[in-house]
Every structure is written in C-alpha cells, then in structure tokens.
Amino acid sequence: MALIAYEHQFRVRYKDTDQMGIMHHSNYIVLYEMARTEWLRSIGLTYAEIERRGVMSPIIEVQSKYMYPAFYDEVLTVKVFMDEMPQARLIIGAEVYNESGKLINTGSVTLGFMSAETRRPCRAPEWFVEVLNKQIEQQTKTNEQ
Amino acid sequence: MALIAYEHQFRVRYKDTDQMGIMHHSNYIVLYEMARTEWLRSIGLTYAEIERRGVMSPIIEVQSKYMYPAFYDEVLTVKVFMDEMPQARLIIGAEVYNESGKLINTGSVTLGFMSAETRRPCRAPEWFVEVLNKQIEQQTKTNEQ
Amino acid sequence: MALIAYEHQFRVRYKDTDQMGIMHHSNYIVLYEMARTEWLRSIGLTYAEIERRGVMSPIIEVQSKYMYPAFYDEVLTVKVFMDEMPQARLIIGAEVYNESGKLINTGSVTLGFMSAETRRPCRAPEWFVEVLNKQIEQQTKTNEQ
Amino acid sequence: MALIAYEHQFRVRYKDTDQMGIMHHSNYIVLYEMARTEWLRSIGLTYAEIERRGVMSPIIEVQSKYMYPAFYDEVLTVKVFMDEMPQARLIIGAEVYNESGKLINTGSVTLGFMSAETRRPCRAPEWFVEVLNKQIEQQTKTNEQ
Numbered sequence: 001m002a003l004i005a006y007e008h009q010f011r012v013r014y015k016d017t018d019q020m021g022i023m024h025h026s027n028y029i030v031l032y033e034m035a036r037t038e039w040l041r042s043i044g045l046t047y048a049e050i051e052r053r054g055v056m057s058p059i060i061e062v063q064s065k066y067m068y069p070a071f072y073d074e075v076l077t078v079k080v081f082m083d084e085m086p087q088a089r090l091i092i093g094a095e096v097y098n099e100s101g102k103l104i105n106t107g108s109v110t111l112g113f114m115s116a117e118t119r120r121p122c123r124a125p126e127w128f129v130e131v132l133n134k135q136i137e138q139q140t141k142t143n144e145q
Numbered sequence: 146m147a148l149i150a151y152e153h154q155f156r157v158r159y160k161d162t163d164q165m166g167i168m169h170h171s172n173y174i175v176l177y178e179m180a181r182t183e184w185l186r187s188i189g190l191t192y193a194e195i196e197r198r199g200v201m202s203p204i205i206e207v208q209s210k211y212m213y214p215a216f217y218d219e220v221l222t223v224k225v226f227m228d229e230m231p232q233a234r235l236i237i238g239a240e241v242y243n244e245s246g247k248l249i250n251t252g253s254v255t256l257g258f259m260s261a262e263t264r265r266p267c268r269a270p271e272w273f274v275e276v277l278n279k280q281i282e283q284q285t286k287t288n289e290q
Numbered sequence: 291m292a293l294i295a296y297e298h299q300f301r302v303r304y305k306d307t308d309q310m311g312i313m314h315h316s317n318y319i320v321l322y323e324m325a326r327t328e329w330l331r332s333i334g335l336t337y338a339e340i341e342r343r344g345v346m347s348p349i350i351e352v353q354s355k356y357m358y359p360a361f362y363d364e365v366l367t368v369k370v371f372m373d374e375m376p377q378a379r380l381i382i383g384a385e386v387y388n389e390s391g392k393l394i395n396t397g398s399v400t401l402g403f404m405s406a407e408t409r410r411p412c413r414a415p416e417w418f419v420e421v422l423n424k425q426i427e428q429q430t431k432t433n434e435q
Numbered sequence: 436m437a438l439i440a441y442e443h444q445f446r447v448r449y450k451d452t453d454q455m456g457i458m459h460h461s462n463y464i465v466l467y468e469m470a471r472t473e474w475l476r477s478i479g480l481t482y483a484e485i486e487r488r489g490v491m492s493p494i495i496e497v498q499s500k501y502m503y504p505a506f507y508d509e510v511l512t513v514k515v516f517m518d519e520m521p522q523a524r525l526i527i528g529a530e531v532y533n534e535s536g537k538l539i540n541t542g543s544v545t546l547g548f549m550s551a552e553t554r555r556p557c558r559a560p561e562w563f564v565e566v567l568n569k570q571i572e573q574q575t576k577t578n579e580q
Contacts, residue, residue: 017454025204029171059170062209162309315494316464349460352499
C-alpha cells in the first residue's frame with residue numbers, strides 16, 4: 001500500500017494530441033513530472049528548495065504502460081504515490097485515470113540523489129526523509145478519522 | 146544479438162533542453178519514435194503504408210534508463226534494434242550515444258497490433274513479418290561480406 | 291476596448307523551460323491556444339461542437355511580443371480578448387501576466403473559417419456570432435452592476 | 436533582397452502532428468529556431484560562442500503566417516534570411532516550403548542584444564557584425580561565379 005499518495009488534474013490540450021487523435025504517448029512522462037512536482041510543492045519541497053539545499057535529483061529510470069488512449073479536452077487525474085521510503089533512490093509510482101474513472105496508464109519514475117557540489121551520488125538527505133515522515137503521519141491521521 | 150539494427154542521428158535543439166541545462170528526459174521517448182520511424186521507412190514500412198493495410202500498432206509499453214545527460218547542440222546517435230521476430234507484440238530496443246561515443250541512455254518500446262476495422266488485437270501481419278525476414282537476410286549477407 | 295475577455299491560469303512546468311532558465315518562447319503560442327480553448331468552452335463553443343457543425347477554423351497568423359521572461363513554477367495569467375466581431379476572420383488578442391502582475395508578453399492569433407465539406411473559406415457562421423453576441427450582452431450587464 | 440540566406444531541412448515527426456492531422460502551428464516557431472541555429476553555426480557563431488563572449492540575444496518578437504498545412508513525414512525546407520545588418524536588433528526572416536516546393540509558411544523573428552554582465556540592452560557586437568560581413572562577401576562571390 002502507498003505510504004503517500006497525491007492527485008493532480010490535467011486537461012489534454014490540442015498541442016498534446018497527435019494525428020491518431022489521441023494524446024501522444026511521450027506526454028505521460030510530462031504528466032508524471034507535473035503531478036510529482038505538485039505533490040512535492042504541497043509538502044513544502046519545491047525543486048528550488050531542494051536545489052538550494054545542495055541536492056540534485058536526476059531521473060534514473062522511467063516506465064510507462066498504456067492501457068487506453070486519452071483524448072483531447074479530457075480531464076485526466078494523475079495519481080502519484082510512494083510505496084517505500086527513499087534510500088539511495090526515490091521511486092514514484094503513477095496511475096492515470098480518464099474522466100469516466102477508467103485506469104488508462106500506469107508508470108513509475110526512479111530518481112537518484114546527487115550532491116550538487118561533488119556531483120557524486122548520495123543517499124536521500126535526512127531533512128527530505130523527515131518531511132516525508134511528517135507527511136505520512138499526517139496522512140495516516142486523516143485516514144483514521 | 147539483434148536481428149536487425151538501425152542508426153539515426155539527432156541534434157539536440159534549444160527547445161529540447163530544460164533549465165537543468167540538459168535535454169529533458171521525456172524527449173528520449175520521442176527520439177525512440179524518430180529512429181523507429183526512420184528504420185521502418187528505410188525498409189519500406191511507413192506508418193501510412195501500415196495503416197493503409199488496415200493495421201494499427203498502438204504503443205503498449207515504454208522503458209527508459211538514463212545514465213548520462215545529453216546537452217544542447219550535441220549530435221546523438223539513436224540505435225534501434227529488434228532481438229526477436231514479432232508475434233503478438235513487437236519490441237524495439239534503443240540505445241542512445243553522445244558525440245564521444247558514450248552510451249547515455251537505453252530503452253525499449255513495445256507495440257501491439259490491432260485490426261483497424263474491428264479494433265481488436267491481432268498478431269503481426271504476415272506481410273510485415275516477410276518484410277522483416279527479407280531485411281534480416283540482407284543484413285546477414287552484408288555482415289558476412 | 292475588448293468586447294469579451296477571459297482569463298486562464300497556467301503554471302510553468304519544468305518541461306517548458308530551456309537552458310536559459312526561462313520558459314521557451316514557443317510555449318506562449320500554446321498558452322494562447324489553451325486560454326482561447328477554455329474561453330470558447332466556457333461559452334459553449336468547444337472545438338468538437340464547432341467541427342460537428344461542419345466548420346473548421348484554421349490558424350492564419352500568430353504574433354507574439356516578449357517583454358520579460360517567465361520562470362519555472364510561476365503561475366501565469368493568460369488573458370485573451372476579442373476587440374471586434376468576427377467576419378471572415380476572428381482575431382483573438384492575448385496578454386500574459388506573471389505572478390507579480392507584470393505584463394510579460396502580448397500576442398494575437400488570427401483564425402479563419404472554412405467549410406469542412408467544401409474546404410473553402412467562409413464567413414463566421416451565424417450561430418457562432420449569436421453565441422458571441424449573447425456573451426457580450428451578459429458581460430456588459432455584469433460590468434454595469 | 437536578402438543579404439544572407441540559409442536552408443535547413445526537417446522531417447515532420449509524429450509527435451509534431453495534432454489531431455487535425457497536420458503539424459501543430461506552434462512548431463513553426465521551433466523550426467525557425469532550428470534553422471537560425473544551424474545557419475549561425477555554419478558561419479562559426481554558435482550560441483555557446485556568443486554567450487562565451489558575454490552577449491545574450493533574447494527573442495523580442497515572433498510573427499508567423501500560415502498558408503498551407505504541413506503533414507506527417509513530409510520533409511520541409513526552412514529558409515532563413517537577413518535583409519539588413521543588425522544594429523540594436525537582428526531580424527531573421529523565414530520561409531517554409533513543403534516537399535512539392537510550395538511556400539506554406541512565412542515568418543520573422545526579432546532578437547535583441549544584451550550584455551550578460553549588466554543585463555542591459557546593447558548594440559550588435561562588432562565581432563558579430565564582422566562575421567556577418569565576411570559571410571555576405573563570400574556569398575556574393577559565390578553568386579557571381
């Protein structure tokens with residue numbers, strides 16, 4: 001079960017479609033990024049903040065499975081979630097639902113951590129893990145109520 | 146070992162970079178598509194031709210591993226290859242090399258086959274497999290010389 | 291003075307930045323489209339509806355002036371407006387404001403009208419003009435209150 | 436008449452199309468940039484070189500007129516040209532031709548010059564103008580032969 005989950009909505013733009021009449025498959029990768037960014041912001045972890053603290057988080061791996069197409073003008077719900085606390089890597093799962101609630105795509109993105117100074121890989125910073133822990137506690141309380 | 150391989154070159158455009166100063170990770174998915182399309186065209190299998198023959202080939206899965214960033218203005222070499230003949234699915238592997246020959250990204254794309262008429266999944270059409278077989282023969286001869 | 295105006299908000303995504311650290315200039319054209327689409331939808335004129343009625347509205351001209359850059363994560367306000375009723379052409383003006391209310395970009399998009407059947411240019415359809423007129427009336431009333 | 440002209444070719448990718456079955460209109464702006472960059476590189480003026488010399492060249496204005504659509508897989512020829520020597524601004528004109536030689540789009544991009552240090556507008560640097568002059572001389576000689 002996910003330790004943390006977050007949902008973001010996105011309306012498919014004309015620019016995002018291709019001549020097959022569906023959202024081009026590369027755009028899901030951008031959707032994952034949007035939802036991940038919004039989630040991190042919502043708990044106080046903007047990219048700007050992360051970089052200011054001397055840490056970079058490069059993308060290491062991306063996976064995406066396409067079950068059903070997304071169409072122009074549809075409002076998609078992109079759910080991102082974290083199943084385990086990050087150590088050397090942070091894995092963010094993703095599920096995309098269309099307007100009628102159908103699961104149309106699943107994916108995952110693996111991020112690493114790197115010291116901005118030395119450019120060498122490092123473990124997830126303590127302050128980062130603390131923020132996540134606090135967030136999990138809060139979410140658990142909310143769910144229990 | 147790959148049955149067929151094809152190489153395509155691409156120069157990273159300003160538009161493709163992000164503020165980290167590297168090519169945005171979603172663009173690799175588009176590179177795979179460009180190289181795959183060029184390869185299929187080079188053996189007489191344009192999308193137009195495939196669709197005219199009543200077959201659609203939706204993207205089912207994409208994977209991408211990022212080892213090293215790509216920078217603005219670099220000429221990347223995108224190698225696409227096929228390790229086994231398609232049955233229900235066609236899996237195209239990909240490797241991206243930078244100008245100094247370093248392998249910076251690997252990936253794979255899985256395509257299905259679908260009858261344009263019935264919209265139901267089908268096996269790789271015979272004519273498609275034949276074109277591939279002819280191409281493999283030719284490539285083997287070239288390699289033996 | 292604008293007959294009709296509409297505002298849409300957009301948060302600059304990482305994907306939209308380039309290595310200069312700002313939103314790439316081509317993205318403003320997509321912002322105009324997003325705001326225009328949202329405006330048309332808000333008055334009942336979706337693209338789908340327009341096309342269902344046998345009319346196409348190709349882009350004829352785009353202009354964009356850049357006064358100040360937009361940065362990652364900023365929430366931009368895109369204002370689109372119409373200064374005169376469409377005849378052969380519909381001209382939509384645009385203004386983009388950053389979070390601190392600064393006008394950072396102005397632009398305009400000119401659309402034509404074309405019969406989907408004959409593919410020949412035509413005037414703005416009557417039902418289209420009627421919807422606009424109703425909308426202007428309503429907006430005027432709101433402003434007078 | 437153009438002082439300098441340069442041509443660049445580009446094949447429309449699946450990603451560049453939209454559900455109208457044509458290349459999305461925002462992509463022309465990216466085409467102008469590609470051709471402009473290739474032209475500047477061809478005369479020894481890469482962006483990297485320009486920035487290394489302490490000058491930035493922000494986009495100030497873009498215009499684009501659409502006469503005819505571009506389709507998937509077409510090889511477009513993007514011609515960029517300069518009608519007068521830059522002073523405070525550099526104006527690059529553009530013409531896009533399809534495979535059958537039809538002029539399908541015209542445009543122009545206006546760039547300014549700015550000191551990277553002071554962030555204040557400046558005139559086109561002398562060394563930049565010199566390179567252009569040398570190039571014009573060369574092109575004139577070639578045309579006279």
